Amino acid sequence: MNQEKNxxxxxxxxxxxxxxxxxxxxxxxxxAANPWGTAMxxxxxxxxxxxxxxxxxxxxxxCRGNCAGGCFLNxxxxxGKVVRTSAREMPNPEYNRICVKGLTHVQRIYSKERLKYxxxxxxxxxxxxxxxxxxxxxxxxxxxxxxxxxxxxxxYAFGVMWSSGSYAALSGVGIGSAINRLQNANGALNxxxxxxxxxxxxxxxxxxxxxxxxxxxPADLKNAKTIFCWGANPVGAQQQSTHFxxxxxxxxxxxxxxxxxxxxxxxxxxxxxxxxxGSDAALALGMMNIVVRxxxxxxxxxxxxxxxxxxxxESDGKFLRQSDLGIHIPEGAKDELIVWNQxxxxxxxxxxxxxxxxxxSYTINGVKVTTAYDLLLERIAEYPPKKxxxxxxxxxxxxxxITELYATNKPSAIYEFFGIDHYVNGHYGYFAMAILAILTxxxxxxxxxxxxxxxxxxxxxxMAGTMFPNGAKPSLSVPVNMLTEILETKMYGKTPIDLxxxxxTHVNQIGNGAERKATLExxxxxxxxxxxxxxxxxxxxxxxxxxxxAHWFEVDDVFVNYSTHPYVILQEKAIEPLYECKSDFEIxxxxxxxxxCSDAFAxxxxxxxxxxxxxxxxxxxxxxxxxxxxxxxxxxLPGDPYIYAEGGAFATPTGRAQxxxxxxxxxNNYDQVFDLAKERLPHFEPPLxxxxxxxxxxxxxxxxxxxxxRWRTHSQWWDVPMLKELSPxxxxxxxxxxAAARNVKTGDIIKxxxxxxxxxxxxxxxxGIQPGVLSLPKGREKQEFIEGHYQDLTSRVMNIxxxxxxxxxxxxxxxxx
Ligand SMILES: Nc1nc2c(c(=O)[nH]1)N[C@H]1C(S)=C(S)[C@@H](COP(=O)(O)OP(=O)(O)OC[C@H]3O[C@@H](n4cnc5c(=O)[nH]c(N)nc54)[C@H](O)[C@@H]3O)O[C@H]1N2
Ligand SMILES: Nc1nc2c(c(=O)[nH]1)N[C@H]1C(S)=C(S)[C@@H](COP(=O)(O)OP(=O)(O)OC[C@H]3O[C@@H](n4cnc5c(=O)[nH]c(N)nc54)[C@H](O)[C@@H]3O)O[C@H]1N2
Ligand code: SF4
Ligand SMILES: [Mo]
Numbered sequence: 001m002n003q004e005k006n007x008x009x010x011x012x013x014x015x016x017x018x019x020x021x022x023x024x025x026x027x028x029x030x031x032a033a034n035p036w037g038t039a040m041x042x043x044x045x046x047x048x049x050x051x052x053x054x055x056x057x058x059x060x061x062x063c064r065g066n067c068a069g070g071c072f073l074n075x076x077x078x079x080g081k082v083v084r085t086s087a088r089e090m091p092n093p094e095y096n097r098i099c100v101k102g103l104t105h106v107q108r109i110y111s112k113e114r115l116k117y118x119x120x121x122x123x124x125x126x127x128x129x130x131x132x133x134x135x136x137x138x139x140x141x142x143x144x145x146x147x148x149x150x151x152x153x154x155x156y157a158f159g160v161m162w163s164s165g166s167y168a169a170l171s172g173v174g175i176g177s178a179i180n181r182l183q184n185a186n187g188a189l190n191x192x193x194x195x196x197x198x199x200x201x202x203x204x205x206x207x208x209x210x211x212x213x214x215x216x217x218p219a220d221l222k223n224a225k226t227i228f229c230w231g232a233n234p235v236g237a238q239q240q241s242t243h244f245x246x247x248x249x250x251x252x253x254x255x256x257x258x259x260x261x262x263x264x265x266x267x268x269x270x271x272x273x274x275x276x277x278g279s280d281a282a283l284a285l286g287m288m289n290i291v292v293r294x295x296x297x298x299x300x301x302x303x304x305x306x307x308x309x310x311x312x313x314e315s316d317g318k319f320l321r322q323s324d325l326g327i328h329i330p331e332g333a334k335d336e337l338i339v340w341n342q343x344x345x346x347x348x349x350x351x352x353x354x355x356x357x358x359x360x361s362y363t364i365n366g367v368k369v370t371t372a373y374d375l376l377l378e379r380i381a382e383y384p385p386k387k388x389x390x391x392x393x394x395x396x397x398x399x400x401x402i403t404e405l406y407a408t409n410k411p412s413a414i415y416e417f418f419g420i421d422h423y424v425n426g427h428y429g430y431f432a433m434a435i436l437a438i439l440t441x442x443x444x445x446x447x448x449x450x451x452x453x454x455x456x457x458x459x460x461x462x463m464a465g466t467m468f469p470n471g472a473k474p475s476l477s478v479p480v481n482m483l484t485e486i487l488e489t490k491m492y493g494k495t496p497i498d499l500x501x502x503x504x505t506h507v508n509q510i511g512n513g514a515e516r517k518a519t520l521e522x523x524x525x526x527x528x529x530x531x532x533x534x535x536x537x538x539x540x541x542x543x544x545x546x547x548x549x550a551h552w553f554e555v556d557d558v559f560v561n562y563s564t565h566p567y568v569i570l571q572e573k574a575i576e577p578l579y580e581c582k583s584d585f586e587i588x589x590x591x592x593x594x595x596x597c598s599d600a601f602a603x604x605x606x607x608x609x610x611x612x613x614x615x616x617x618x619x620x621x622x623x624x625x626x627x628x629x630x631x632x633x634x635x636x637l638p639g640d641p642y643i644y645a646e647g648g649a650f651a652t653p654t655g656r657a658q659x660x661x662x663x664x665x666x667x668n669n670y671d672q673v674f675d676l677a678k679e680r681l682p683h684f685e686p687p688l689x690x691x692x693x694x695x696x697x698x699x700x701x702x703x704x705x706x707x708x709x710r711w712r713t714h715s716q717w718w719d720v721p722m723l724k725e726l727s728p729x730x731x732x733x734x735x736x737x738x739a740a741a742r743n744v745k746t747g748d749i750i751k752x753x754x755x756x757x758x759x760x761x762x763x764x765x766x767x768g769i770q771p772g773v774l775s776l777p778k779g780r781e782k783q784e785f786i787e788g789h790y791q792d793l794t795s796r797v798m799n800i801x802x803x804x805x806x807x808x809x810x811x812x813x814x815x816x817x
Contacts, residue, residue, distance in 0.1 A: 054078045059574035060632035062559035063102040064172060064552055065713035066164035068454055069240045070563020071097045072633055075553050075574040082109050082553060082575055094219050095565040097240040104720050113535040113719035115548035116579035126542045138545050143594030145501050145528045153498040156476060159189035165506030166552055167561040169612045170605055171584035173506050174561030175456060176466040176612050182588045184472040185600035194479035197667055197804035198421040202430025203451055205661040208651030210644045212637055215453025217566050220641040222248045223447030226405050226412035229257045231419030235264035237708035241564050254409060256402050261775055262768030271402055274770055277703045278423040278687030279392040284432035285682060286388020287403040288380045291439050296407035298441025302358055305648030306438055307658040309339040309356035311369035317680060319662050325365045372660035379681045407440045411447030422808040424688035424799050432682035435659045444645040454562045457636055460617030469600035479668050479803035480513060481796040483522045493670030501528030504539055508715045511538040511781060514805040516791035517757060532587060535719055538782055549584050550577035556605045566637035570628045668803035679801060687809045700754050700811035704774045704793060712779035730784055733766040733775040742816055749786055749817040757792025759785050760817045
C-alpha cells in the first residue's frame, strides 16, 4: 500500500487521516463534505488519490448501466487515476442528477473484483480455477470455437447473448450498438434476454412506440392534473424522476399510486390503491365501465385519432378495407380503411369521413361488420366495477373515485414502468391501461400520456448503417428462457438449432435470469462458454474463456439509450483501460478479424460514432460529432417538452391509437398456435402462478415481488465497499399479520421456498406490504444470501405470445429458519 504522507500531518497516511478526522475533506480530489461517515472516506483511499496540488483534469461521461438515470458526470482525473465523480450541469437543470452509485465509480474502477487479464478455465466449470492467458490465445480460442461450430453444425451453432450491462454505441448495448453489427455480420444466433417485453407487447398495438417509448418527457409531468403511478417504483427505480412527481403535486396535481405494496411514492400520494398482484387489467376494465357509464368518453378524440370507428369484419376479425368491397387497388396505392359516415348514412374511407359512426353493425356489399368501439363496449361490459373490485381486492368506491379523477381532472398521465410486466399475463394489463387512456383522450397533449419513458432515439440513430453491415440481415433471435428446450430438441419451432457455444456479454444470466437452476443446466450442457465482463459475476464464474473489459470511463463512446432524460452524452476516455482490459469495441474488432468479417469493423471509434449519428433525423436535431465534442451533451428529443403522439399522431401502422388489435403477433415466433381472438381486445386473466385461486396457493400462499433497490443496478455495484457498508445485506419484507402467524420478527432469518428452490434471508416486518405478498430486493449475489438464491424461486415459463420473464409470477411458502 502506498504510504504517501498527508500534507497536513506527515505522520498520518491519507486514508488514516480521513478515517481519524471523519470530517470534511480538505484536498481537491476528495469529496468536499462527508455525509456518509466512514463509508465515504473509503473513496479517499490513497491508492486512488494523489498529492494535493496536482492538476485535475475533468472528462465528460455518462453513468450508463440500466437504471434509466443516464446521469451526466464529471470524471475527475489526477495523475492518471479517476479520483472522483460529480454531477455535471445539464442544459436543462431540471435534469441535473447523480446518485450514490454514480458517486462511487472510483470503487468500481479500482475494485478488487475487477477482472485483470484474459483467463481460461483450469478446473471444472464453475469451480473457480483459472489460468492467465494472452489476448491472442483468448481471441483465437473463441473465434476457433465460434467458427468451428458454425462450419460443422450451422450458423446457429454459436450464439451471442447480451442484456443491459451498459448502454453505448460502441462498447455498450442498445440501438445501433456495435455488438449488433458483429452478430449480424456473422449470422450468429441472437439469444435475447426476454425481460421487460410485456410492456411493449401490450402497449404497442394500442399506442405504437415513439422515440421516447410512449411517454412525454419527465419535465412534462408538472403539466398533469392527475398522475397515476401504476406499477412503478420511481423512488427506488427512477430516482431521478421522483422530484417531477413532487413538483407536480406542489402545483396541485393529484397523485394516485396503484401498487400491491405501499411503495415510497405512496407516502406522497393522495390515493393509494393496493391492488392484488397481477390484477391490473381487471382494474382498467372496471374503470372503463365507469367512463362509459358516466359519459366521460372523449368522442371527438375517438373519431379523429383512433381506430374506434373502424369496421371489423365478422368473418375474420380484420378491419374492412376498400379491397374487401371489390374496389381495385392500383399497385403501390393504399388499401384504405372503411368507416360508416354518420352524416350521410353510408360508408366512406377513414381519411375522408369527418364524422364516422362510433357505434353500429352494418352489412356493406354483403360483408358483415361492427365498429371496433362496439366490440370493445361488449367486452368492457363483462367487467362491471363490482367484478373488477373482487378480482383486484379493492373497494368499488375506490375504483369509482380514481376513475372520476382520471377522467375528469384532466390532463391525466399514467406513469408506468415494469411492475406489471413481470407476470405471465403482463401484456394484457398494459393493453387494457392503454385503452383506458384512449377512451378518455388522455394522450398526445402536455400532461397527458400513458406509458413509460426512456430515450430510444429510434428517430435518429442510424440503425440500418450500424447494425446491418454490407447488407447483412438480422440474425435469428431466440429467448434465453427456451434454451433448455432448444438444447434438448435441437429445434426452435421448425428451425433446426444445434447450439454448442455462447458468447455472453453485458449480462449476468445466472444471477439475473429467471429460474437459476435451469440456467445452470444450460451452462452444463453447452460445449463452450465465453464471458466478457468487468468483474467475476455469477455467470463469469462458469466461463471457459473470460475476457476482462474496460470500465465505462476507460473508453470513448456515445450514450443515449434508455435514459429518462432527453440528452445524448459524449463519453470521453478519462483513463487508459486498467491492467490488460480492452474495450468491448476492440474485442469485436479482434473477433471480427478472426471470424472472417473484418471488413465490417474496418473503422476506428470515431468512424463508428459518425456512422451511428449519420442521419437526417440527427442533423435535424443538430446532433453532430463535432458539436457533441464541443458541448459534451446535446438535446436528443424533438419538441420542448417532448410530447408523444402530439396532436394524435400515433406511431402505429394506421397512424391512430387502436382499441382493437387487428393483427396480433407474438414477439418470438416459433410457429406456435395461439388464440388470435384473445389478443384482439382487452381482457383479464390471472397470473399463471401467483394467484389466490391457483390450487398451488394452498401449498405456497405468498406472491413474491422483487423491487429494484437504490443500492444496485441489477447485479452491478455489488463489489463496492461503500455500498456494502450502507446496505450490508438483503432483507425480505413481510406483512405484520403474516409475520405474527409465523412468529417472525424483524431480524429473524426466514426461508422462502417452492418446488424450484429456496432462499434463506433476514426478514423485515413492514406494514406497507400487502398480506400474502413478500418483497425481495432485486440484484443480490449468491454469496449475500444466508443460503440458497432468490433466483431459484423464479420461473422461466412465458406467455405464448410474449417471450418475457415473469419474475413476480411466483408463489412460495415461508417458514422461520
Ligand atoms: N428475480 C428477478 N430477476 C430479474 C429482475 C427482477 O425484477 N427479479 N429484473 C430483470 C430486469 S428488469 C433486467 S433489465 C435484468 C438485468 O440483467 P442484466 O442485464 O444481467 O443486468 P446487470 O447486472 O446490470 O449487468 C450484467 C453484467 O454486465 C456487466 N457489464 C457492465 N458494463 C459492461 C460493459 O461495458 N461491457 C461488458 N462486457 N459488460 C458490462 C456487469 O458487470 C454485469 O455483470 O435483470 C432481470 N432479472
Ligand atoms: N436503482 C435501480 N434502479 C433501476 C434498476 C435497478 O436495478 N436499480 N433497474 C432498472 C430496470 S432494468 C427496470 S426494468 C426498472 C423497473 O422499474 P419499476 O418497474 O419502476 O421498478 P420495480 O422496483 O420493479 O417496481 C415496480 C413496482 O411495481 C409494483 N408491482 C409489483 N407487482 C405489481 C402488480 O401486479 N401491479 C401493480 N400495479 N404494481 C405491481 C411493485 O410493488 C413496485 O412498487 O428499474 C430501472 N431502475
Ligand atoms: S446509478 Fe443511475 S441514478 Fe445513479 S448515477 Fe448512475 S445513472 Fe445516475
Ligand atoms: Mo429491466
